[in-house]
Amino acid sequence: MLPGLTVFLRNRECPWRCVMCDLWRGASSQPVEAEDVIAQVDVALASRRGRRMSWLKLYNAGSFFDAGAIPPACHAGIALRCSGLNRLVVESHPALVGERVKPFLRTLPPGLTVEVAMGLETAHPQAHERLNKRTTPMDFGRAAVRLRGMGMGVRMFVLTRPPFVAREQALEWLLRSVDFALDAGADPVVVIPTRGGNGAMERLREAGDWEEGPLEWLEQAVLHGRARGLGRVMADTWDLGHRALWDPSVRALLERLHQLNRGGNQSNPG
Secondary structure, three states, rough: OOOOOEEEEEEEEEOOOOOOOOOOHOOOOOOOHHHHHHHHHHHOOOOOOOOOOOOEEEEEOOOOOOOOOEEEOHHHHHHHHHHOOOOOEEEEHHHHHHOOOOHHHHHOOOOOOOEEEEEEEEHHHHHHOOOOOOOOOOHHHHHHHHHHOOOOOOEEEEEEEOOOOOOOOOOHEEEEEHHHHHHHHOOOEEEOOOOOOOOOOHHHHOOOOOOOOOHHHHHHHHHHHHHOOOOEEEEEEOHHHHHHHHHHHHHHHHHHHHHHHOOOOOOOOO
């Protein structure tokens, strides 16, 4: 399988402002025009010029289908730049994956699969509500049905230890959240270590509403989900490398996670 490219587009701050999010730090204080978005994509693609790619992920500080973040006028230009690729991944809040998605689909070149990523975070109903997503877990399930009905794939993100889940229930709800995402048709489900660093999470930790879960939960969640046999389940490892430099146990865990993400009977996890 050929490699791909992940691009974080700069655009306006997401209006939902979820409790654990830190992407607002890279948001623009000014509206972003369609040509600005296209220029960002072009700069990123230029960094891979001469190298073959099979997929492109376009993430941002908000939602791809939020017209105030990614103007619809740039959709055709993005689609044109995906010619020759197998897969395009974009991220969106579930409230935005209705009729506004269809015009974008009509711009796509033949053979390109579109996958929409959504941050479920947790299926714990009370904790989910308090994350300020202004959704319920069932909203994610319904959005997944809509997306698959339009011929798109669904990717869901699950946090290892979200705020507002009692310590003694945290691992159980992590596994239940993976199950929920798989049952909703997500493929892949990506398990992400819950991180601090945005200020709000530190205040929640001081108040006793959040603490980091053990890194080993990443492996447990992936193995649990894969045993279901419903779809790919992967661990997000992007910021574990620095800890692996000085902690042999993290280094060993990171290697096992890389093997899980690459191997087994799952398809390429890109």
